Amino acid sequence: MTRSSRQRERERESTTNQETEEEGIRECSECGSENLIKSSDRGELICDDCGLVVEEGNIDPGPEWRAFNHQERQEKSRVGAPTTQTMHDKGLTTTIDWKDKDAYGRSISSKKRSQMHRLRKWQERIRTKDAGERNLQFALSEIDRMASALGVPRSVREVASVIYRRALKEDLIRGRSIEGVATSALYAACRKEGIPRSLEEISDVSRVERKEIGRTYRYISQELGLEMEPVDPKKYVPRFCSELELSEEVQTKANEIIETTAEKGLLSGKSPTGYAAAAIYAASLLCNEKKTQREVADVAQVTEVTIRNRYQEQIEAMGIHS
Numbered sequence: 226m227t228r229s230s231r232q233r234e235r236e237r238e239s240t241t242n243q244e245t246e247e248e249g250i251r252e253c254s255e256c257g258s259e260n261l262i263k264s265s266d267r268g269e270l271i272c273d274d275c276g277l278v279v280e281e282g283n284i285d286p287g288p289e290w291r292a293f294n295h296q297e298r299q300e301k302s303r304v305g306a307p308t309t310q311t312m313h314d315k316g317l318t319t320t321i322d323w324k325d326k327d328a329y330g331r332s333i334s335s336k337k338r339s340q341m342h343r344l345r346k347w348q349e350r351i352r353t354k355d356a357g358e359r360n361l362q363f364a365l366s367e368i369d370r371m372a373s374a375l376g377v378p379r380s381v382r383e384v385a386s387v388i389y390r391r392a393l394k395e396d397l398i399r400g401r402s403i404e405g406v407a408t409s410a411l412y413a414a415c416r417k418e419g420i421p422r423s424l425e426e427i428s429d430v431s432r433v434e435r436k437e438i439g440r441t442y443r444y445i446s447q448e449l450g451l452e453m454e455p456v457d458p459k460k461y462v463p464r465f466c467s468e469l470e471l472s473e474e475v476q477t478k479a480n481e482i483i484e485t486t487a488e489k490g491l492l493s494g495k496s497p498t499g500y501a502a503a504a505i506y507a508a509s510l511l512c513n514e515k516k517t518q519r520e521v522a523d524v525a526q527v528t529e530v531t532i533r534n535r536y537q538e539q540i541e542a543m544g545i546h547s
Contacts, residue, residue: 363403
């Protein structure tokens with residue numbers, strides 16, 4: 226190879242490397258891995274396999290100050306809370322502090338206190354400008370109350386709030402109670418996020434009856450085009466086993482029973498909570514950690530008859546003789 230051809234080859238390689246870097250396709254020079262991650266606290270590009278710092282000096286999007294605990298972070302932060310769908314104004318409204326102190330922490334005069342009290346009262350009144358916003362404010366507070374009672378994560382509350390806002394925008398609330406639609410939105414959000422909560426559990430924390438919740442849920446899911454997958458009974462198993470204080474072995478066996486019998490078509494048309502409860506009851510017997518049908522039924526909020534019927538079907542499908 227002549228000198229000119231070698232030079233052309235080097236130029237071609239450098240051009241290729243430059244294009245590769247521009248496209249963002251990089252690899253570790255130490256181990257050749259392409260598994261590179263960006264460190265958010267230091268602004269460095271690091272190889273996840275060998276730990277080599279591939280690139281440093283990136284722009285750090287974090288604050289310029291450092292904090293070592295939550296209190297320091299709160300004191301140094303100069304921004305407010307992020308926007309949220311769980312508040313009717315998305316958390317953008319200014320609130321007047323109730324402490325009645327000035328910027329230096331000193332108590333204000335009685336005249337200023339009465340003025341602040343009046344301003345606070347008017348500020349609360351003007352936060353909702355019409356009936357639609359008052360409706361939304363009440364519904365979102367109901368969703369927050371029920372979600373707290375059920376112990377579901379923040380993401381479920383956000384999704385439920387979005388579903389309720391869509392229902393309000395499509396005028397699906399007309400002729401129905403605000404509590405009923407709010408509860409149905411929360412139940413739909415639980416199913417969307419894969420958080421297993423039965424209609425019985427939802428109705429226990431709600432102010433409306435189970436029948437109305439089910440009817441309203443079917444209506445809004447159809448009108449809003451919410452594509453809901455059937456609930457997997459295996460999602461109920463860990464929580465039910467935990468409440469019954471059963472071992473990991475029982476949980477594994479119950480999942481195995483559900484998988485095997487569902488493949489044979491027994492799950493079709495059955496209540497997922499009852500199906501999961503029967504599988505747990507059968508697994509507890511097989512693993513010598515016997516629980517009564519009454520104990521399992523109380524935890525799953527189903528009847529003993531449901532457990533007996535599903536249990537008989539499952540052990541027959543598994544080829545187990547009771």
